[in-house]
Each structure stands twice: as C-alpha cells, then as structure tokens.
Amino acid sequence: QTVVTQEPSLTVSPGGTVTLTCAPSTGAVTSGHFANWFQQKPGQAPRLLISETDNRQSWTPARFSGSLLGGKAALTLSSVQPEDEADYYCLLYHTGAYVMFGGGTKLTVL
C-alpha cells in the first residue's frame, strides 16, 4: 500500500527559509499528482495554501511557494514568521486511491 512521506518535524528560525517535502513510496512525484499543501493550526480545520503543485491561493502569503524538487513535491517558506508555526500536510492525487495525505510535518519557529 502506498504511503506518502513527509518530514515529521522541522525547526526554523524567524526570518529563515525552510523546505518541506512530500513523496509517495511508489516513486517520484510528477505534475500529474497535482500536489496540494495545507496548513493546520491547533483547534482549526486545515487551510489550503497551494494547489496543483505551485498555485498559491488568493489568501496565501507570497512567502509560501510550491514546486517539484528532486522527485518530491516541495513547500518552501521564506522569511518565516512566528505565525507560520503549524502542522503542514501535503495531498497527492493518486490512481487507485483518489487522494492521499502525507503524514504531516510539525514546523516549529524558534
């Protein structure tokens, strides 16, 4: 059974840059996976940040960007702010399972 892997946790300093990645156990991520990225803060529903690999939503700050990097989907946060501390989930469209979520990355801003 396919598993989608993300870094369990990452720490970044305010003002720094960090890249979160997402990859299925079956191989490389392509544009055909239409990777979506979500941010979730405690007690809240997830919020869509990036759709279709690299499309920022109207409410998504410009410091968030999506890409494909070395066979993985990637979410890069630049000039990280304290309010970016949250859990981040990727989602891949995947034949046979419709969509699959990654296990999530807990981002600490410290």
Add this chain to the structure above:
Amino acid sequence: QVQLVESGGGFVQPGGSLRLSCAASGFNFHDYYMNWIRQVPGKGLEWVSYISGSSTSKYYADSVKGRFTISRDNVKKLVYLQMDSLRVEDTAIYYCVRDFRRIFGDLWGQGTLVTVSS
C-alpha cells in the same frame, strides 16, 4: 456566505451507526466533488470518501469500504456519510471538504467529532 457545516457526530458503541450531514451554502454545490476527511485528534489527515457532483461516481478508502456510504442531495445542498458497523478506530473528527478540478480542499467545514467506544 460560502461555508460547509457538518452535523451528526456523537458517541456510539462499537457496531453501531451514525449519519453525518454537511450543509453547503454560498456556491454552486452541484459543480463540486464533495469529500469526507477524518482526523484522529492530534494525528494526521485521512481521506475517507468522495462523491461526484451528479452522484455518478463514489469512492471509498479501503478502511471504510463496505461500511460507509456517501450520498448527496443537490436540491437541499447536503452531503451525507452513513457510517455502519462502526469500530473504535473510526473515532475521529470528520470534515466535509469540497474539491474542484484538482483544487482540493479550498473549503472545509468545522468538523464533527465521532467517538466510538464501549
């Protein structure tokens, strides 16, 4: 107002049933696939099921196949999740989520908690 509002969660014993509802407003409901996503508190997200706009296509995660049934009423702008033969491991917050042409989850409900316990 563009929103999704879930209801129907609660406490149920193993083997029991619940029906979740999700009321949509403020958008062309019939244009959207609708999904149920669940999350054990403190854990990750799990996709559960989707239904196409016309109800012609439905799909389930292996973990719920044969026990859960998704349906929708485009006139009332409601989507349902009938959950039968519930197990302890079905305990989670259940979110109603829309998707449209590979843009998944630009709108989520607030979630409804389902607790399965003896």
